[in-house]
Amino acid sequence: MEGGDLFQCPTEVLRKINGFIRALVVDLGHNQRLSIAVDRHRIFCSDSSGNCFCSSDLPYGIEIVSLEKEGHACRLYILLRVLMIIQQLLLENKHGSKRDIYYMEQSIFTDIVSVAQYILVVEKESVFQRLANDKFCERHHCIVITGRGYPDVPTRRFLRLLVKELHLPAYCLVDFDPYGFDILTIYRFGSMQMSYDAKLLRVSEIRWLGVFFSDLERYQLPERCLLTLTTEDKKKVEAMLSRCYLHQEAPQWRLELEMMLHKGVKFEIEALAAYSLSILADAYIPRKIQGGHI
The missing domain is CATH 3.40.1360.10 (Dna Topoisomerase Vi A Subunit; Chain: A, domain 2)
Structure with a gap:
């Protein structure tokens, strides 16, 4: 399953969220492993040639977020919870900032997870x-x-x-x-x-x-x-x-x-x-x- 660019009109964003969640439910119903492909971004690299065009607006590869990987369960939960909040805001035609979402679900953003040794x-x-x-x-x-x-x-x-x-x-x-x-x-x-x-x-x-x-x-x-x-x-x-x-x-x-x-x-x-x-x-x-x- 792949995530995409959601910076579009509200109706299109809502359609994509619904499609994303529906596909997720179908995958789980078929006992498939839960995994999501998300774009990776970067603002710098180690290219010293001067020909680099790093930009946080452009994707740089794909990262797979999966329950099979240590520490990813919390990331998946936060992703799905935030999508549900955005979905509800769109259905009610309301506007909410990232800070609003933080205070609505503050508990999910204070779990510290790391795979460090x-x-x-x-x-x-x-x-x-x-x-x-x-x-x-x-x-x-x-x-x-x-x-x-x-x-x-x-x-x-x-x-x-x-x-x-x-x-x-x-x-x-x-x-x-x-x-x-x-x-x-x-x-x-x-x-x-x-x-x-x-x-x-x-x-x-x-x-x-x-x-x-x-x-x-x-x-x-x-x-x-x-x-x-x-x-x-x-x-x-x-x-x-x-x-x-x-x-x-x-x-x-x-x-x-x-x-x-x-x-x-x-x-x-x-x-x-x-x-x-x-x-x-x-x-x-x-x-x-x-x-x-x-």
Whole structure:
């Protein structure tokens, strides 16, 4: 069964909806598998030749929505429910906006469904873009989030919501420096400035994926990747080492922080690209997911 362009006169739209639902009922009556072909659209691609004509107004291939596919049942239900609302509006000769439909059936739009296997939080946008270019989410079935440095409240609330609703493991990838570590602790324990809301924002299940000091040797990173801790960096590390939750809840994290101070060095996530731009997507993150996190 195929979906079509419904941007026509009301009578034509109503005729197509009726025909679509009638065909669906016939298929079900003949014990055929429920599947719907819908047009796919896009607003960008990776064509660097300059000859691309991407447009959200033009279809780009077909997607099959079927009960046979994981996570598609909710999409089918929403599609059919919205079509029924539009059908009723047309029969009554009434006008309704998309926002009206949202409030009429608000419950169906708040079920979060995903086929992802885990959530990956990355410290900065440059790493996020690197993973996007390597199509990391598609290859590894995951959700990637970035707070662009220190995360704001909406980012932290969104992450907590995903973990709570989807029951997925969450991992965090930050620089091996005092500020990366501080960002990591904000995700897990909350921030000092909003300590009164820590229970509503923190994700206590989040695990530290990297980068670690041991990665220097494991991935044979050149000396030029190392940076010396500044006096300010050392003061920040010493202050963080005194935090009680590192003693009580994350002693392994504290050991990594102590190593940073003892060695007096730091390095960024991007240092892993010294030999390959795609090392994060191809090797580092998959290996860490399998057992290299703390």
